[in-house]
Amino acid sequence: MKMDGKTVLVTGSTDGVGRYVAAKLAAAGARVLIHGRDRERARTLADEIKRQGHSEPIFYQADLSSLAAARQLAETVLAEHKRLDVFISNAGIGSRTLGTERRTSADGHELRFAVNYLSGFLLAHLLFPLLKASAPSRIVNVASLGQHPLDFDDVMLTKGYTGARAYAQSKLAQIMFTVDLARELEGSGVTVNALHPATYMNTTMVREGGITPISTVEQGGDAILHLATGDDVAGKSGLFFNGMQQSQANPQAYDEAARKRLRALSLELTGLSA
Numbered sequence: 494m495k496m497d498g499k500t501v502l503v504t505g506s507t508d509g510v511g512r513y514v515a516a517k518l519a520a521a522g523a524r525v526l527i528h529g530r531d532r533e534r535a536r537t538l539a540d541e542i543k544r545q546g547h548s549e550p551i552f553y554q555a556d557l558s559s560l561a562a563a564r565q566l567a568e569t570v571l572a573e574h575k576r577l578d579v580f581i582s583n584a585g586i587g588s589r590t591l592g593t594e595r596r597t598s599a600d601g602h603e604l605r606f607a608v609n610y611l612s613g614f615l616l617a618h619l620l621f622p623l624l625k626a627s628a629p630s631r632i633v634n635v636a637s638l639g640q641h642p643l644d645f646d647d648v649m650l651t652k653g654y655t656g657a658r659a660y661a662q663s664k665l666a667q668i669m670f671t672v673d674l675a676r677e678l679e680g681s682g683v684t685v686n687a688l689h690p691a692t693y694m695n696t697t698m699v700r701e702g703g704i705t706p707i708s709t710v711e712q713g714g715d716a717i718l719h720l721a722t723g724d725d726v727a728g729k730s731g732l733f734f735n736g737m738q739q740s741q742a743n744p745q746a747y748d749e750a751a752r753k754r755l756r757a758l759s760l761e762l763t764g765l766s767a
């Protein structure tokens with residue numbers, strides 16, 4: 494895909510792999526909407542992009558642990574832009590971000606489920622009219638190989654919480670949503686795919702988890718860029734990639750009944766069912 498004249502939103506682009514992806518897309522000529530919580534980190538990225546002679550990205554500040562903030566972000570983007578060619582849902586927290594205790598979001602939902610999955614679910618739905626108006630357009634959900642099946646009797650993990658499980662169920666939820674949404678969007682010209690970018694990239698999330706990085710941000714970033722812009726994936730939808738390769742996700746992603754339960758729950762929690 495040629496990026497000249499295209500508009501791309503990358504959530505979680507103030508740091509880590511999202512920052513790399515945003516800079517690359519700006520270098521390719523896209524108008525890049527960057528997002529995160531930290532205005533100062535956003536400013537250093539904008540300066541870096543400008544210094545390299547590319548158009549200045551536009552920063553949107555939103556804490557995605559609040560559904561109201563996610564909704565506000567979508568509304569602002571809808572109000573300020575006439576097109577959105579690619580939406581990269583990348584913002585996320587790791588298994589040990591903010592410690593090992595179970596935490597909840599502003600809306601009272603388990604925090605990793607809320608930030609890593611639910612906010613992206615809401616954003617994709619709210620941004621859909623703009624994506625459709627810009628078709629062919631793409632949604633890329635940055636998930637992981639770390640996947641744990643959801644227990645629909647305790648999605649908020651009130652019992653037996655571990656950060657690893659919370660992270661992994663949020664990542665599988667993103668993939669289940671990808672498979673589900675692809676069906677819903679058939680014929681709209683909007684495709685949606687998910688991926689594991691790379692294993693233990695050298696990012697804040699990995700370092701704060703006490704893990705020694707084994708991949709580079711460039712490796713994972715190039716896999717995200719492949720799904721966002723690659724000609725070979727044009728028209729493909731509902732797929733999970735491990736890096737550059739199409740792959741299989743946890744079996745729950747292909748369980749229609751489980752996806753239906755997740756969709757019903759997500760519509761209810763985000764208020765979209767109303």
Ligand SMILES: NC(=O)c1ccc[n+]([C@@H]2O[C@H](COP(=O)([O-])OP(=O)(O)OC[C@H]3O[C@@H](n4cnc5c(N)ncnc54)[C@H](OP(=O)(O)O)[C@@H]3O)[C@@H](O)[C@H]2O)c1
Pocket residue numbers: 504505506507508509510511528529530531534555556557558582583584585586608609635636637638689690691692693694695696697698699
């Ligand atoms: N690192 C890996 O090896 C790896 C492997 C598989 C998948 N992934 C996935 O890749 C994505 C990016 O991860 P990363 O490794 O690049 O992490 P990172 O360096 O920690 O960056 C995370 C980004 O998400 C934003 N973010 C975090 N919490 C947020 C919140 N509540 N509201 C809004 N923005 C928030 C951060 O913004 P602030 O600047 O405001 O903190 C930052 O821009 C995640 O979805 C992660 O699950 C990573």
